Amino acid sequence: MTRARLVSYSRGGKSGYGLLRETGIVDLSIRHPEWPTLREVIEAGALKRLVDEAQGLPADFAEAEITYEIPIPAPEKIICVGVNFPDRNEEYKDGQAAPPNPSLFVRFPRSFTGHGQPLIRPPESKQLDYEGEIAIVIGKGGRRIPEAYALSHIAALTLCNEGTIRDWVRHAKFNVTQGKNFDSSASMGPWLTPYEDEAQLADVSLETRVNGEIRQRDRTSRMIFSFRKIINYISAFTTLVPGDVIVCGTPTGAGARFDPPIWLKPGDVVEVEAEGVGVLRNSVVNEEV
Incomplete structure (x- = not known):
């Protein structure tokens, strides 16, 4: 079973996060400006919600278009x-x-x-x-x-x-x-x-x-x-x-x-x-x- 994969990335000079699928990246950050990074998503208890939401959405761009960043860009510790x-x-x-x-x-x-x-x-x-x-x-x-x-x-x-x-x-x-x-x-x-x-x-x-x-x-x-x-x-x-x-x-x-x-x-x-x-x-x- 392939588990959900939530990525933090940069693309075109902008940072974002999304769900990685076989067809590419579903951009979740553009849909949720209230959560700038995955840290805020986690703080809101919304990881599962985002995964469920992304299931019905098409990929917004290819994995090859992103540069991977560390998953939590600014953890407290x-x-x-x-x-x-x-x-x-x-x-x-x-x-x-x-x-x-x-x-x-x-x-x-x-x-x-x-x-x-x-x-x-x-x-x-x-x-x-x-x-x-x-x-x-x-x-x-x-x-x-x-x-x-x-x-x-x-x-x-x-x-x-x-x-x-x-x-x-x-x-x-x-x-x-x-x-x-x-x-x-x-x-x-x-x-x-x-x-x-x-x-x-x-x-x-x-x-x-x-x-x-x-x-x-x-x-x-x-x-x-x-x-x-x-x-x-x-x-x-x-x-x-x-x-x-x-x-x-x-x-x-x-x-x-x-x-x-x-x-x-x-x-x-x-x-x-x-x-x-x-x-x-x-x-x-x-x-x-």
């Missing part, structure tokens, strides 16, 4: 979970069991680019790495959300290549912020898949490929911290609001873990795929300075 698969914890070789609570850090929207757009390797470092992940988008906000009800706060799913400049995450004694926030070093998309039921997250295959070679593969059923736990834990210290994005962790197999490490280089193509969500694809280029 992008919070990322580190070390959330068993083998990732073992990669650290510190002899320690997985911690009782998730490791977290934040990213800025500008550090992400859309599906089909190049990841930018900056001149400051050649250590650009990939991390394929599933991301959840909050639909119903809240504080101290109980685990039992946590999944009802999800509006949609998307994918993330949580690109990292490895040597910059070790520049100081206690930080990862710099290496996680170089402009356009990561990607998100291609679209939002509306969340409907727990089966969409319970045991999903997640895979990352570089130039067609499988580098990462695991299943969400093996996550150390479940989606329920992640939402519960984060909402204990900050109020989640509609449109917030939570990036939920990557399997083992990032380039830094090879001996010697294998960094992304210009011309490489990275694909992140999850069952029922889609494939996020990006090439790699050097930054022009």
Whole structure:
């Protein structure tokens, strides 16, 4: 079954959003000026309404005419979970069991680019790495959300290549912020898949490929911290609001873990795929300075 695919895009110098169908894009933003982006659609609780509305409408233009943007262009928060698969914890070789609570850090929207757009390797470092992940988008906000009800706060799913400049995450004694926030070093998309039921997250295959070679593969059923736990834990210290994005962790197999490490280089193509969500694809280029 093909689930609904809601895309954010630019076309002709203007931003918009719509439903991707086999025949092209149904432009929903022009029909709903009251909601400038998908963030406002989610805040209004109108994702399902828009999907239903688009079913009876013809495509307004071809997919080839758009440039994909990140699905939520200006979320209040992008919070990322580190070390959330068993083998990732073992990669650290510190002899320690997985911690009782998730490791977290934040990213800025500008550090992400859309599906089909190049990841930018900056001149400051050649250590650009990939991390394929599933991301959840909050639909119903809240504080101290109980685990039992946590999944009802999800509006949609998307994918993330949580690109990292490895040597910059070790520049100081206690930080990862710099290496996680170089402009356009990561990607998100291609679209939002509306969340409907727990089966969409319970045991999903997640895979990352570089130039067609499988580098990462695991299943969400093996996550150390479940989606329920992640939402519960984060909402204990900050109020989640509609449109917030939570990036939920990557399997083992990032380039830094090879001996010697294998960094992304210009011309490489990275694909992140999850069952029922889609494939996020990006090439790699050097930054022009």
